[in-house]
Amino acid sequence: MGLTKTEMFTSEQNQLAQLLKAMAHPARIAILQRILVSNTCICGDLVEELGLAQATISQHLRELKSVGIIQGTIEGVSVCYCINPVTWKLLETQIGAFLGSYKLKADCC
Amino acid sequence: MGLTKTEMFTSEQNQLAQLLKAMAHPARIAILQRILVSNTCICGDLVEELGLAQATISQHLRELKSVGIIQGTIEGVSVCYCINPVTWKLLETQIGAFLGSYKLKADCC
DNA sequence: GAGAACAATCGTAATATTGCAATATAAATT
DNA sequence: AATTTATATTGCAATATTACGATTGTTCTC
Numbered sequence: 001m002g003l004t005k006t007e008m009f010t011s012e013q014n015q016l017a018q019l020l021k022a023m024a025h026p027a028r029i030a031i032l033q034r035i036l037v038s039n040t041c042i043c044g045d046l047v048e049e050l051g052l053a054q055a056t057i058s059q060h061l062r063e064l065k066s067v068g069i070i071q072g073t074i075e076g077v078s079v080c081y082c083i084n085p086v087t088w089k090l091l092e093t094q095i096g097a098f099l100g101s102y103k104l105k106a107d108c109c
Numbered sequence: 110m111g112l113t114k115t116e117m118f119t120s121e122q123n124q125l126a127q128l129l130k131a132m133a134h135p136a137r138i139a140i141l142q143r144i145l146v147s148n149t150c151i152c153g154d155l156v157e158e159l160g161l162a163q164a165t166i167s168q169h170l171r172e173l174k175s176v177g178i179i180q181g182t183i184e185g186v187s188v189c190y191c192i193n194p195v196t197w198k199l200l201e202t203q204i205g206a207f208l209g210s211y212k213l214k215a216d217c218c
Numbered sequence: 219g220a221g222a223a224c225a226a227t228c229g230t231a232a233t234a235t236t237g238c239a240a241t242a243t244a245a246a247t248t
Numbered sequence: 249a250a251t252t253t254a255t256a257t258t259g260c261a262a263t264a265t266t267a268c269g270a271t272t273g274t275t276c277t278c
Contacts, residue, residue: 001235001236001237001238001261001262001263002234002235002236002237002261002262002263002264002265003235003236003237003262003263003264004134004135004136004235004236004237004263004264005136005161005236005237006135008135008136008159008160008161009135009136009138009139013135013138013139013142014135016135016138017132017133017134017135017137017138018133020129020130020132020133021129021130021133021134023126023129023133024126024127024129024130024132024133025113025126025130025265025266026113026115026117026118026122026123026125026126027113027114027117027118027266028126029118029122029125029126029207030118030122032207033122033207033210036207036210036211039212039214039217043224043225044223044224044225047225050117051117052114052117052267052268053267053268053269054224054225054226054268055225055226055227055228055267055268055269055270056266056267056268057225058225058226058227059226059227059265059266059267059268060266061225061226062226062227071218072218073218074225074274074275075218076224076275076276077222077223077224077225077274077275077276078223078224078225078275079224079225079226080218081218082217082218083211083217085213088208088211091208092208092209095204095208098138098141098142098145099197099200099201099204100201101142101145102145102192102197103148104194105148108148108191108192109180109181109182109184109189109190109191110231110232110233110265110266110267110268111231111232111233111234111264111265111266111267112232112233112234112265112266112267113233113234113265113266113267114266114267134235134236136236152254152255153253153254153255161237161238162237162238162239163238163254163255163256164237164238164239164240164255164256164257164258165236165237165238166255167255167256167257168236168237168238168256168257169236170255170256171256171257183244183245183255185245185246185254186244186245186246186247186252186253186254186255187245187253187254187255188254188255188256219278220277220278221276221277221278222275222276222277222278223274223275223276223277224273224274224275224276225272225273225274225275226271226272226273226274227270227271227272227273228269228270228271228272229268229269229270229271230267230268230269231266231267231268232265232266232267233264233265233266233267234263234264234265234266235262235263235264235265236261236262236263236264237260237261237262237263238259238260238261239258239259239260240257240258240259240260241256241257241258241259242255242256242257242258243254243255243256243257244253244254244255244256245252245253245254245255246251246252246253246254247250247251247252247253248249248250248251248252
């Protein structure tokens, strides 16, 4: 099939999965790290720095943008991308709650 | 292609991407949440509760196990799965550092 | 407006993922 | 040993992802 059965899960589960999936690629992690370092936005520098084709980088950027993790504004000839604070905060909250809900107990396998 | 160019990224980036990817599916999030709630491990209850075929659940469990997020021990006829504390701690550290490295500044796009 | 510079989109090939039926394997029970 | 119960594996079809060359849009500069 290759088609996730989203209707069987809660919207929270689907949303978290979607956000995680958007980050679950080394190139997209690298892109986000690059944005995190030079807080002020970037654009086609990524093509040189990551060693992937322009079309590929653009595709990864679109993926991050489509779930709202980053946002882009046209800055003359180039495009400036940066973190979307709202989604980032959501990510921190959701993942934090998820990971934080684990408490180690002795009686486990 | 469909083949990620892992050689272009650091092992940290690849590792984090792999862990995120393992969690980036609503069924696997649901499985983990189920384990987190009933700390003591589970097994084929998931098949009933999630409404997916047994083969599908087993496959998702294997995926989570293969990256070390969960671990399973044979408990008589059934198998008991639970969180692997070491990997979970690693996840918290890595994701925490990643998400936490963002500081909102005014001069952004 | 013509050209340059940058980024987005299209089209395509290779590979991966998702889901399930069917089958196989393993452990407990009779 | 045969049966039952629980899980894993295999094989397959449908769909998704990754990557890139080629092309198309945009915006700036001349």
